[in-house]
Amino acid sequence: MGNPYNISEEKIDDISLLEPEATYSYADYLKWSFEERVELIKGKLFNMSPAPRTSHQTISMNLSTEIKTFLKGKSCKVFAAPFDVRLPTKPDDPDNKILTVVQPDICVVCDTNKLDELGCKGAPDLVVEILSPSTAKKDLENKFELYEENGVKEYWVIYPGENIVEIFELKEGKYATRGKFVGSKTVTSIVLPGFELSLEDLFEE
Template sequence: MATPYKVKESRIDDISLLEPEAIYSYADYLKWTFEERVELIKGKLFKMSPAPRRTHQEIDSRLHVEIGTFLKGKSCHLYSAPFDVRFPNLTNDPDDQTFTVVQPDLCVVCDPAKLDDAGCKGAPDLVVEILSPTTASKDLNEKYRLYEEHGVKEYWVVYPGENVLEIYELIDGKYISRGKFVREDQVRSNVLKGLVLNLEDVFEEVG
């Protein structure tokens, strides 16, 4: 059985010093100064893509503009990776008892009490993940279950190669797919009332 990683160093600047099968906390995560980006899901270490592909960046940028423009003057805030979102089991769990910290491609937080200088502590209202070959399995499995368990109200999954956006909505604690939408479609958010996206603008000339 995996056990918490006991590290003596105050800073870790080489990822090879980590034990792949160990269980890490957010307190451990804060000691890491190496360049590689990583996430923790229930204490398990996941490496992130070294650099997103161009199509990923284009879609990310367009979604950021569209959602950001809609939110201008509103109380909700939009953030893009790298931005740490911690999921403690209990609201007041300290760093050494918090075992999940992820960096969604985009997230919207409407509760200011969840925001601090370190990022967000608790569930964003909406999360967007843009799939890449190295992270697709994690986004569709571990992160799907994580966001569902912790109450992220809407989870948007973008399939760049297919120009498809799938929206999951949290209903009675479980995600229900509202469908997969293609370039010709217009989508609305049930969490951010009034947000309407023309996917033609998001997927235009992507590829």
Template sequence: MATPYKVKEPRIDDISLLEPEATYSYADYLKWTFEERVELIKGKLFRMSPAPRRTHQEIGVVMGSEIYNYLKGKLCKVYHAPFDVRFPSNQGDSDDQTFTVVQPDLCVVCDPAKLDDAGCKGAPDLVVEILSPATASKDLNEKYYLYEEHGVKEYWVVYPGENVLEIYELIDGKYISRGKFVREDQVRSNVLKGLVLNLEDVFEEVS
């Protein structure tokens, strides 16, 4: 019996070919080969900033390095964008049943079962987003509720222009702000016990 011929599905190499109001899955996302970075939140397409500003990069490097050094020899791992984090409704959902994939600036994953060659499938334990003018609304709204809904235990939001870090902690399924911390402060994670960040170091290069 002859093997049925399978038509190869086309790759999408131009973002203008996508319908902005359409609903897309992670399976669709994997077919896109254009250079623009995008995220999907509940099937809705969101463009990301073309390239982070210098201060955004510097803050990310310092925070990522501090967290990496703290996690050496521990089970948890830290990852920086571009790194795909998929949020399926159920852990067994296939790519075409998954409608959310985002790229946090930094995320920490403590459950190795959530990691695969494609990235992370399920909620990281801690997520850091460094705000930029193009993404601030998404980070403070859609992503805030997304991370809360899926059980990200801590959500750190960095305001580069103000030299401020705000920490949200998940308590009884809802985020509670632990406060806004400024350049002179030290911050501690309740998820990563023992992690202490000096914000003077984080914001050192920010004028």
């Protein structure tokens, strides 16, 4: 089988030099300097969508602002992409053993010990993904399972074209849907008690 970690000693500035079926680690990821944004999920390479659409960015800014305002003076922190979240198998795994690094559209981290200059090492408490045509399958399947396995307490999936928010809560290690919310509904968060968000404000252009 050989070495499962395909670690190059040199910087790579052309994504075409990568082997799509190879297994990569965070150590490899740190050596990549090409323009394309990518994520690693269990060692496999996933291309991110091109520059997000206007509706995507509007929703991201609206939600980030609402959460940031709510968190003023509190210990939890909110981050918007691009922001690397590394999900190691063990907390002390070195870079060449970390096979997953993703960039959620928005995440909230309440354990500040997980934060460093490179991003977050460990599961955020809340993750939000805003669907786009090219990432919907990844967000609804690969990332759903990934966040569930790694203990992300709450996962929001936002459907921009339909103005829908679906919220999943982690219960006994599995996600249970709290429902799909649409229209003039107000949604809340188990991770952020007291936080309320009007969907009209979220989808306001």
